[in-house]
Amino acid sequence: MPISHYQRLGVAPEVDSEALRQAFRRKSKTLHPDTTELPEAQASKAFQQLRESYTLLADPGRRDAYDAILRQSQKTQQAANELPRSNGWSSVGQRRPLSGGEWFSLMLLSVALLLSVLIGLGVAMIRGRDWQVLPSWLTDEQTLKTTNVQFDFNVVRPAAGELTPEPTLASRT
Numbered sequence: 001m002p003i004s005h006y007q008r009l010g011v012a013p014e015v016d017s018e019a020l021r022q023a024f025r026r027k028s029k030t031l032h033p034d035t036t037e038l039p040e041a042q043a044s045k046a047f048q049q050l051r052e053s054y055t056l057l058a059d060p061g062r063r064d065a066y067d068a069i070l071r072q073s074q075k076t077q078q079a080a081n082e083l084p085r086s087n088g089w090s091s092v093g094q095r096r097p098l099s100g101g102e103w104f105s106l107m108l109l110s111v112a113l114l115l116s117v118l119i120g121l122g123v124a125m126i127r128g129r130d131w132q133v134l135p136s137w138l139t140d141e142q143t144l145k146t147t148n149v150q151f152d153f154n155v156v157r158p159a160a161g162e163l164t165p166e167p168t169l170a171s172r173t
Contacts, residue, residue: 004070005053013067017058024054 006013011023027050029035033043057063098106124131 005057005066008050008053009057013070020054020057024050 006015009020009023009027011020015023028047031038031043031047031050033040033047036043038046056066121131
């Protein structure tokens with residue numbers, strides 16, 4: 001968006017004509033092609049824009065019309081900023097309330113999970129199984145074979161050949 005005439009002169013929109021004239025004189029000293037260190041073409045263009053801004057804002061009728069246009073463009077810009085973006089990435093990370101269908105789906109999922117746990121525990125109870133079972137790889141016999149740690153130092157450990165390895169899977173005969 002291009003800068004406004006007020007920004008070019010470095011004044012607020014509410015400024016009176018005397019302050020506007022002083023701002024123009026101050027800026028014109030720094031931008032005049034004869035007194036600036038800018039390249040001549042750039043200084044000439046900047047000074048010409050500064051004069052156009054002052055000429056427009058010094059005339060009360062033209063200034064009122066410009067202010068109306070400026071207010072309208074600001075309203076349009078604010079309205080455009082408030083509109084939701086058309087691309088899908090603008091709403092990423094923003095939370096919205098769950099819809100009724102989403103709440104219903106969550107409720108059905110919870111009921112299905114609870115029902116499956118209850119059915120699984122009921123079947124285990126009917127079959128006479130324990131609810132907590134140690135895994136087969138963590139039985140006492142296997143743990144004694146693999147660990148040589150002894151907690152009571154008064155007990156004599158068996159010799160290395162006394163423990164015979166047993167198969168981990170029971171053979172079916």
